[in-house]
Amino acid sequence: MLQDLNLREFIDELASKSPAPGGGSVSALAAALASALTGMVFNLTIGKREYLKYENVLRGTIDSSMHHMNLYSKEFLTFMEKDTESFMSLMRAYKMPKNTKEEVKLREDAIRRGNSKSLEVPLRVAENACRLYPYIFTAVNYGNKNAISDAGVAASLVETAVEGAVLNVKINIRNIKDENYKENLKSKCSCLLKESRQEKEKIMEIVESKLD
Numbered sequence: 001m002l003q004d005l006n007l008r009e010f011i012d013e014l015a016s017k018s019p020a021p022g023g024g025s026v027s028a029l030a031a032a033l034a035s036a037l038t039g040m041v042f043n044l045t046i047g048k049r050e051y052l053k054y055e056n057v058l059r060g061t062i063d064s065s066m067h068h069m070n071l072y073s074k075e076f077l078t079f080m081e082k083d084t085e086s087f088m089s090l091m092r093a094y095k096m097p098k099n100t101k102e103e104v105k106l107r108e109d110a111i112r113r114g115n116s117k118s119l120e121v122p123l124r125v126a127e128n129a130c131r132l133y134p135y136i137f138t139a140v141n142y143g144n145k146n147a148i149s150d151a152g153v154a155a156s157l158v159e160t161a162v163e164g165a166v167l168n169v170k171i172n173i174r175n176i177k178d179e180n181y182k183e184n185l186k187s188k189c190s191c192l193l194k195e196s197r198q199e200k201e202k203i204m205e206i207v208e209s210k211l212d
Helices: 009-016 023-043 049-052 056-094 102-132 133-142 145-173 180-210
Strands: none
Touching: 023 056, 023 133, 023 145, 056 102, 056 133, 056 145, 102 133, 102 145, 102 180, 133 145, 133 180
C-alpha cells in the first residue's frame, strides 16, 4: 500500500515510469496533509492558557475539530489508495481482448465501470477537501497563535487538493457520452473550485492580518 511506503520510497514511486500513483493520489495526499496540519494546530492549542479561557462551547468545538481532523487524515489516505487502484483498474480494462463481440462488450463494460470509479474518487476528494475549510477557520481564529502560519499552509494544501482532484475529474469527463451527466459534472467542478478559492482567500486574509 502507498501509505505504508516511507517518504523516499513514495517519492521514488511517484517519479517512476508507472502512471500511478499520479496527480489524483497526490491531491488526496495534500488533503491528508492539510488535515494533519490543522490537527497539529489544535493539539498545540488544547490545554494552553488561552484555550482554558474559552467558553465550554468553544473548547468543545476545538476538541471536536481535532477529532475530525484525525478522521479526515485517515480518510484521505484511503482515497489516495483508491485513486491509484481505480486508475490501474481502468488501464487493465483497456488492455482486455476485443477479438469477438462478446469480448468487445465485456471490455466496454469494464472501461465504463473503470472510468466511473476514476471520476468518483477525485470528485469525493474535492468535495471532502472543501469541508476542511470550516475547521481551518476555527484553527486560524482560536488556535495557538504561534501556529497560525501552519493553519495558512493547511488552507493552501486544501486548495491544491481541490484543484488537483478537479483536474483528475475533468480528464475523465472526456470519456463520458451522456452530455447531461457531463455538463452536471463540469458545473459541480466549477462550483467546487469557486468555493475553494473564496474560502482559502478568506483564511489567508485572517492569517496575513495576524502575522502583520
